[in-house]
Amino acid sequence: MPQLRSGVRRGRRPTIKPDLDEPDIKKPRTVRATRQRRPGGRRAVQNNNRGNNQKEVADVKGIVQPVVVVDDDDDENENAVKKTTSLSGQGQGEEQKEEEIRVLKEEVGEKEMDEYDSGGRSGDKGVGAEDEGSTAPLPEKVQVGGSPMYRIERKLGKGGFGQVYVGRRTNPSNPHERTGPGAVEVALKFEHRSSKGCNYGPPYEWQVYK
Numbered sequence: 001m002p003q004l005r006s007g008v009r010r011g012r013r014p015t016i017k018p019d020l021d022e023p024d025i026k027k028p029r030t031v032r033a034t035r036q037r038r039p040g041g042r043r044a045v046q047n048n049n050r051g052n053n054q055k056e057v058a059d060v061k062g063i064v065q066p067v068v069v070v071d072d073d074d075d076e077n078e079n080a081v082k083k084t085t086s087l088s089g090q091g092q093g094e095e096q097k098e099e100e101i102r103v104l105k106e107e108v109g110e111k112e113m114d115e116y117d118s119g120g121r122s123g124d125k126g127v128g129a130e131d132e133g134s135t136a137p138l139p140e141k142v143q144v145g146g147s148p149m150y151r152i153e154r155k156l157g158k159g160g161f162g163q164v165y166v167g168r169r170t171n172p173s174n175p176h177e178r179t180g181p182g183a184v185e186v187a188l189k190f191e192h193r194s195s196k197g198c199n200y201g202p203p204y205e206w207q208v209y210k
């Protein structure tokens with residue numbers, strides 16, 4: 001005898017066919033937080049940063065640059081003559097000397113003290129001393145205290161405190177005098193009034209060093 005099944009006979013669970021016509025819009029999309037690439041990629045961004053840094057450095061340098069205030073008063077330049085020294089390299093032939101003088105005279109006039117010349121600076125000088133009087137015009141002739149009058153000729157170099165020029169006596173008592181107070185040719189050092197060497201005002205003494 002056949003056994004009867006207990007319970008209600010159920011049909012198979014109907015298979016749900018995917019509706020191919022319906023667009024797949026029910027599943028919400030995950031929004032991924034992705035980094036936006038900058039144009040040019042990471043390398044370009046880094047380069048940009050580097051560029052920015054450079055600009056900052058440049059700006060800082062610009063700020064740090066000291067402002068040089070130049071006093072154009074000729075009298076003050078006269079007072080700024082600190083010392084004179086006998087010229088080194090004496091004993092040239094007269095012919096060569098004359099040639100040199102001729103060339104030098106062309107340079108004399110509205111000369112301006114300029115920056116960065118001989119490189120013979122002392123290492124202990126401040127920035128202020130370095131740049132002082134960088135554009136102050138020089139007088140054609142100078143005299144300080146009771147010194148003889150000197151005509152300013154070519155530039156010899158620049159030290160930590162000032163710049164050195166050839167000074168030639170305008171009216172020498174002995175045109176062959178090479179050393180001492182009567183020397184025909186000396187080295188004149190010009191300092192700006194605001195330099196360390198002029199802390200107590202411009203000097204009025206003069207001396208010729210050998």
Ligand SMILES: Nc1ncnc2c1ncn2[C@@H]1O[C@H](COP(=O)(O)OP(=O)(O)OP(=O)(O)O)[C@@H](O)[C@H]1O
Nearest residue numbers: 086087088120121122156157158159160161164187
């Ligand atoms: N008598 C001289 N003969 C030839 N050149 C000179 C003479 N005196 C100075 N100079 C030139 O001028 C430059 C500056 O000289 P200066 O004496 O000012 O140097 P410094 O000792 O470095 O400066 P500072 O005395 O201010 O510290 C020298 O490097 C040199 O080239």
